[in-house]
Amino acid sequence: MSIPSYPYYLANRAVHANTDLAVEDKHSGEVAYRVAKADADALEQAIAAAERAAAPMAALPSHKRRDVLLHCVERFKARRDELAEVLVVEGGKVIKDARGEVQRLIETFQIAAEESTRVGGEVLPMDIAERTERWMGMTKKVPIGPVSLITPFNFPYNLVAHKVAPAIAAGCPFVLKPADKTPVGALLIGEILAECDLPEGAFSILPLDVEDAAPLTEDERLKLLSFTGSDKVGWMLKSKAGKKPVVMELGGNAACLVDADADLDDAVDRLVFGAFYQSGQSCISVQRVQVHESIYDELKARLVEKVTALKGGDPRDPETFIGPLITEQDAERVMDWIREATDQGAELLVGGERQGRIVTPAVLEKVGRECKLYNQEVFGPVMVLEPFSDFDAALETINDSRYGLQAGLFVRDIGKIRKAWDRLDVGGVIINDVPSFRVDHMPYGGVKDSGLGREGIKYAIEDMTEIRLLAIRGI
Known part of the structure; x- marks a missing residue:
């Protein structure tokens, strides 16, 4: 029987470059899927495409971002059983837990769809002193720009969703590296995103060798790194991230x-x-x-x-x-x-x-x-x-x-x-x-060696946006 194979996604498009990454059935130990593995050149193309997509993604009206996320919600529902089966195979999850994670995937994108139209600002009182009585001020939130996302093996849908969905809601192009042991879930999300009318370069999903992945942390064209994984790796990446902010969820012994x-x-x-x-x-x-x-x-x-x-x-x-x-x-x-x-x-x-x-x-x-x-x-x-x-x-x-x-x-x-x-x-x-x-809507994250920053859709959107002030002097 032939083994199913999956492409990676580069600038919104499926790329059947190879079948170099073998994904095991975690119960039987046999190869269940084969996945295209990206290389350093593919990553460079993805980052360049994300940089080009920054302006059109920022200009995308919130209702269109919402509609992309809602499209994903409906497609996840339609493919619920397939998504759960993949999770059982590549993640070794018992079927009840797999179905629960698919439901959370649906809910997380639904929450992001709702939040995508609430990325607002505020009117800022300026008459706090006589000299500023004639001024008015207001703020808005603008996308931070292209972001890099790195996810672990244990929740191949929902931990991906907690990075991908707020990136779309905020208007940020992204490059995602899923875990090598469980990449298929992220690629199925990419397959569904590829059905949407997003600017070219809005997303890339690239299974990568660690030695090829350094630009996700170090390249200054990527304006934020969101990482979930071990504390040892997380703090090492933060030390190499340079100017970009880093959000990390690193685990614990609860x-x-x-x-x-x-x-x-x-x-x-x-x-x-x-x-x-x-x-x-x-x-x-x-x-x-x-x-x-x-x-x-x-x-x-x-x-x-x-x-x-x-x-x-x-x-x-x-x-x-x-x-x-x-x-x-x-x-x-x-x-x-x-x-x-x-x-x-x-x-x-x-x-x-x-x-x-x-x-x-x-x-x-x-x-x-x-x-x-x-x-x-x-x-x-x-x-x-x-x-x-x-x-x-x-x-x-x-x-x-x-x-x-x-x-x-x-x-x-x-x-x-x-x-x-x-x-x-x-x-x-x-x-x-x-x-x-x-x-999945609550602020989630830790202190000490458990990480830095908070996930949860609203809070992730805050990390992926910046405040821009407008001050107007009356004449």
């Missing part, structure tokens, strides 16, 4: 707190989801859990029972909850981190076994804070439990991390809620749910 008065059934259900959906391959996956000592043993027992019942295996099976990790090497790394913790005295309560790329969901306690499972981002199906007695001390434990993306708290006391919001050094505090919660 913490969750369960207080004494929490609804245990609800908390356990949400903790299992937050830690193990998508096999833990999410930057806001529940990793560290603080549990009040009065309910610790009961919650632990319920959690172990629930986790033991999770089914792993073929992501196409609707009953499967745990699918494969993105590579076998990642599965081996997760197992190595579990062994490191247990060798240093941690207790493995459930899971922690490997078959190929699948790691059974693991819950541990008594994990030392010097262990990687505690202080690094595991990006796998692992949860670490820890009891607490003092709420203030528990907040300090949550803050004891070089990351700060989101934190979740199951707590009913409004005073504690306000204290957590004031004291937790994170980008978002989620109450009565896990830190894995995200809605």
Whole structure:
């Protein structure tokens, strides 16, 4: 049976340059798709085309930007099943999670369509002094210009959508480098964008080798870099970005707190989801859990029972909850981190076994804070439990991390809620749910090594636009 192949997109056009990039089925390990890989010359052409497209994209009326985004919404809906199947294959996502991500793709473009007609300005009072009484002022937002976008493997649709959709809404041409392990989702978005009447050069989507991708960061014709990925790579890119602003979402080792008065059934259900959906391959996956000592043993027992019942295996099976990790090497790394913790005295309560790329969901306690499972981002199906007695001390434990993306708290006391919001050094505090919660219109991003700036359509548009002042002197 022939293997489907996909082109890359250069200046809005499909280019069947080669089939050099093999994309594996993450469950079977067999080659499922072949993708055209771009080179340094293609990237140069894409950047030059984006620079030429800057003026016509800026001049594109907001209703036309909206209509492009709405066209994508309708085409995503029509191809919903196909999009989900691709995600199961190239990402190894279980079918339920794949369908959920396609729905979020649709919602993200819908939000962008709505925001595209709201990129406004303000009237600025100028009569703040006698000398300026005759003046009037106003501002508007204008596109920053061509932007570069780099996305990771774990959300091949929605993390792409959170960069592409606001770029279109803001009127910015873009050049996107999707992850080599999961490029097909981005190319399907490109296929649908190519159906639209956008200025030539409005978009390019180029799977690239890392050694060819430096201009995405360093070329001054690109006016902003938006990157999602590892903190090590993100901060390195920022150091090389020169004059351009950089927006980075870099991950974390998210913490969750369960207080004494929490609804245990609800908390356990949400903790299992937050830690193990998508096999833990999410930057806001529940990793560290603080549990009040009065309910610790009961919650632990319920959690172990629930986790033991999770089914792993073929992501196409609707009953499967745990699918494969993105590579076998990642599965081996997760197992190595579990062994490191247990060798240093941690207790493995459930899971922690490997078959190929699948790691059974693991819950541990008594994990030392010097262990990687505690202080690094595991990006796998692992949860670490820890009891607490003092709420203030528990907040300090949550803050004891070089990351700060989101934190979740199951707590009913409004005073504690306000204290957590004031004291937790994170980008978002989620109450009565896990830190894995995200809605695509909200500001999303972190502090410390978790990144810089905020995504969420409205906030991404703000990053992709600049304020331009008009001041008029009355005569």
